[in-house]
Amino acid sequence: MEFLKNILENSQYSVVTALILGLMTAISPCPLATNISAIGFISRDIDERKRVFVNGLIYTLGRAISYTGLALIIYFGASQMNISRLFQGWGEKILAPLLVIIGLLMLDVLKIKFPSFAGLTEKIGNEGKGSYWSTLLLGIVFALAFCPYSGVLYFAMLIPITVASVSGLYLPIVFALATGLPVIIFAWLLAYSVGSVGRLYNHIKMFELWFRRVVAVLFIGVGLYYLIRLFVVN
Amino acid sequence: MKNVNLFITVLIVIFGSVSCNGQAKNQKNTQTVGSSEVSVYYFHFTRRCATCMAVEENARKAVEALYPNEVKTGEYTFTSLNLDETTTKEIADKLGVGGQSLLVVCGDKKIDITSEAWMAAHDPDKMKTEIKSGIDKVLF
Numbered sequence: 547m548e549f550l551k552n553i554l555e556n557s558q559y560s561v562v563t564a565l566i567l568g569l570m571t572a573i574s575p576c577p578l579a580t581n582i583s584a585i586g587f588i589s590r591d592i593d594e595r596k597r598v599f600v601n602g603l604i605y606t607l608g609r610a611i612s613y614t615g616l617a618l619i620i621y622f623g624a625s626q627m628n629i630s631r632l633f634q635g636w637g638e639k640i641l642a643p644l645l646v647i648i649g650l651l652m653l654d655v656l657k658i659k660f661p662s663f664a665g666l667t668e669k670i671g672n673e674g675k676g677s678y679w680s681t682l683l684l685g686i687v688f689a690l691a692f693c694p695y696s697g698v699l700y701f702a703m704l705i706p707i708t709v710a711s712v713s714g715l716y717l718p719i720v721f722a723l724a725t726g727l728p729v730i731i732f733a734w735l736l737a738y739s740v741g742s743v744g745r746l747y748n749h750i751k752m753f754e755l756w757f758r759r760v761v762a763v764l765f766i767g768v769g770l771y772y773l774i775r776l777f778v779v780n
Numbered sequence: 781m782k783n784v785n786l787f788i789t790v791l792i793v794i795f796g797s798v799s800c801n802g803q804a805k806n807q808k809n810t811q812t813v814g815s816s817e818v819s820v821y822y823f824h825f826t827r828r829c830a831t832c833m834a835v836e837e838n839a840r841k842a843v844e845a846l847y848p849n850e851v852k853t854g855e856y857t858f859t860s861l862n863l864d865e866t867t868t869k870e871i872a873d874k875l876g877v878g879g880q881s882l883l884v885v886c887g888d889k890k891i892d893i894t895s896e897a898w899m900a901a902h903d904p905d906k907m908k909t910e911i912k913s914g915i916d917k918v919l920f
Contacts, residue, residue, distance in 0.1 A: 551899055554899065555899060574829075575829075576829070625878075626878055627873075627876050627877065627878035628878065629878065630878030630879040631863065631872075631877075631878045631879060634825060634878070634879035634880065635825055635863065635864065635879075638827060693829065694824070694825065694827060694828050694829040694831075694832050694880060695829040695831055695832065697879050697880060698832075698879065698880050698894060698898050699898075701878060701879050702879070702880070702881065702892075702894040702895050702898070703894075703895045703898070706895075775827065776827060
């Protein structure tokens with residue numbers, strides 16, 4: 547972290563600043579937990595190596611959509627104060643129960659059929675392969691769940707250099723790429739380096755079923771971790 | 781008559797600028813001017829990270845160490861405010877605070893040193909430099 551801080555302080559270029567801020571976000575405890583969940587989520591299709599890697603990229607795209615979307619809203623005149631207060635104040639509180647719900651959906655313990663999301667919940671659950679849409683949605687939601695530290699990095703450091711001029715509006719994409727980098731690297735490793743693990747079990751459907759269950763428990767675990775942090779730790 | 785008007789105008793300008801500027805210049809001598817109060821505000825939510833708590837602790841210590849006399853007389857203050865509490869809303873709105881921030885305020889002048897303070901969170905000496913720089917900016 548100190549190393550990144552040194553680069554950040556000596557950085558002359560906003561693109562480097564955005565990149566470093568993204569990396570600092572990625573390795574801070576709270577987004578790290580969501581990224582670990584995301585790695586579990588996207589690697590549930592471990593028998594399809596390429597798909598895992600594409601999912602890693604789509605998850606990062608989801609993050610980029612959120613970060614750029616928020617920056618655009620602020621750039622076009624929305625009150626940064628209100629947007630920042632809303633997301634920094636509520637992001638983490640919504641994330642905790644959401645993770646538990648996704649975990650329960652994946653375990654098929656919970657079956658919610660929203661008319662418009664019916665397809666999505668099916669895809670998240672055990673039936674069928676996870677869709678790219680659910681991965682994209684996961685990236686969008688996880689990015690919006692600002693934690694105390696990542697909130698400052700985004701709203702107090704990235705946003706000012708982003709909205710300063712129209713030429714800065716690409717910076718959230720760089721930031722998002724950096725925040726999603728651990729997921730992309732893991733997805734790549736899973737897809738092209740240890741993909742054989744998946745192939746080994748390719749014919750054993752039970753492996754996939756159990757892997758999904760492990761991921762679901764991971765989601766519930768991370769969700770509970772956030773809940774405990776919210777209500778127990780001050 | 782013209783000269784009298786000019787003299788009065790000059791007097792008004794001089795006395796008007798005393799509020800924040802004059803105090804800093806006379807820092808070592810007196811702590812008298814009530815209107816030259818410097819407030820350092822740290823805004824946070826109920827849930828805080830380790831870095832956030834370090835920012836508060838080191839920023840508070842920096843203010844106390846740099847300006848012991850001013851702190852004693854209440855001229856310089858450090859205030860920590862929770863944005864989740866409704867009582868904080870009014871001042872947060874007034875200062876345009878959207879999230880965790882460290883601000884230095886003197887009269888109508890406001891300097892946001894959140895970014896600098898976060899980088900200096902675990903370094904008390906660096907925090908002192910940032911706090912001093914922030915206070916100097918609102919004073920001069």
